[in-house]
Amino acid sequence: MSEGTTSAEKSCAEHLGIFTLKGDIPIQGAYRDICYQPLRANIWTASEGIYRTIFLEGKKSVVAFDTFGTPGTARAYAWAMNRVFPKKPVEHLVYSHEHLDHTGYAFDLAPNAKVIAHDLANRVIVARESDGQKAADQTWSGERQEFNIDGCTFEMIYPGPTHGDGNVAAYFPQHKTLFMVDTVADGVGYTTLMDWHLTHYIPVMKRFLSLDWDLFVPGHFWMLTRERFIQILDYWQSLKDFAQEAIIAGVDPHDWNDLNRYTDEHLGPVYRNEFRYYEYAAMNLSRYMQEYLSGGWGIEGNLKPNLSPL
């Protein structure tokens, strides 16, 4: 329950995010099994099948990243970490970015943990006032910040606008591991690329190639190699030409049948075997078409970021 809200004003026992529906919200409380596995050294990864995050074993505590996207999954994530490290409570929680489906429920995960977020993410979180999403106790700004928390050493990197606000990667140079959410994941993925800042997305993401890593942990599905990370960026790059050609061919970006027809004919021969191609390639194309029809969106979609190597 967020501060200032009485239980009598709530029709649901769970934190509600930004739901405005009256009555129960069954998905908020639903339990989801969390799978977890060790990655490298003290780095673990957790997933409920679609979303993925990491947590770190410290000397006396656990450093968790993100919360999953409902109160129920946040609690399940907390239980999973407790199963692995029963004597080590979650004392620090690091946000990847500000979206509720990744960081919306710190109050259910570890209400007493110290939350760390990039300043850009936290500004939105504070203004959003979402029920269950805890504002940061510690913010950082700029591009890079090193952390050493209870023996866990890592670097947080804000490469520029990619997806959401203040979206940051966690870099573990000694273990050649990079974790970043909602940017690169396997397959065509990500529907209409919600809240992506497309104009500079690819060159901003390529900044990570100046770092030494060979394991990429995305915010969805499974881990990727460095080569696969590059292949995914190549797919997004190819959509720039496909989108322009679709506009030139007269495809309506809001005509679902037309989008699917064009996608099948032109992207299909190259990409139809990619994960989730049949679900999302037409949506991906529609979003990229908007980049040329309407231009980049807002200040974040048009600011010229630093594209020098990290």
Place this chain on the structure above:
Amino acid sequence: MSLNRGKFTLEKARAYLEHEPAMQVEALSDRLFTVTDGHCRSIFVSGLKSVVAFDTFGTPGRARAYRNAIETRLPGKPISAIIYSHDHLDHTGFAADLAPKAEIIADELCAKVVKARGAEGQTVPTRILRGQRNEITIDDISLVLLNPGPTHGSGNLAAYFEKERVLFSSDTILGNAKYGFMPDYHFRNFVPTMRSFLELDWDIFIPGRFGLTNRDGFIRGCDFIEATMTECQRAFANFVPIWLYEPMKGFVGGALSERFGDLEGFDGHIGQMAIRIVHHYLMGGWGLEDTPSGGVLLADEIKV
């Protein structure tokens, strides 16, 4: 002749960019006109010696066709000013082709985005408006320009014509259901912001796309978006696979078809609308625009 290309990089885009479609002009009064290329729609106003044009349409060819339509309807009156409804290239991308010497007027946020974008053909505004309401006069044309909050795009200005009882607002409410994936909409404040226009006295609504509607059609449009937002929450709350087109179309379309199924384009577009809007609730909205108090992250980074 050099071609303004917006953000296009492919050489084969030339024919698309240069195409000049037939424009349809309709007089709403002795001074106010609405114009469409069959898809996008705008307005222009006749002054004593010149014309104030809203927007430019979305390619150099369409901008020239717009200019020709104005010259045909109002011969001898040059375009002295262009008012940008918002920042998107499909509406305001080609002032350099429409009227390169015209004064360009826009909301401050729109101007900042245009400046940051640097798209070829999209002229940076020369006169900046700030605040929710501006009353300006150009060549004896009195204009009321309104930006009551985040709706669509950046710095979206509506124009209110009290004498004609007309409201123009681009890419917000439509007279049909053909919203598609609803690009760059700010849902947190969208419907309340749009309903605030009902405090004004008007009975003709000119959207940025497709045909005109009336006050009742506008209210129904607000109701439609609001009902879609509610049904998207129900879908999410009840475990509908929210990333998939067909299940979302089935759930939300099924719930709304009796009430809104008669809107043109409902069946073909409700699935896309549902996919987009349900993500608002999944993710919490996008940026400060989608927070209760509004605002724009990093807006201070651009000076105009």
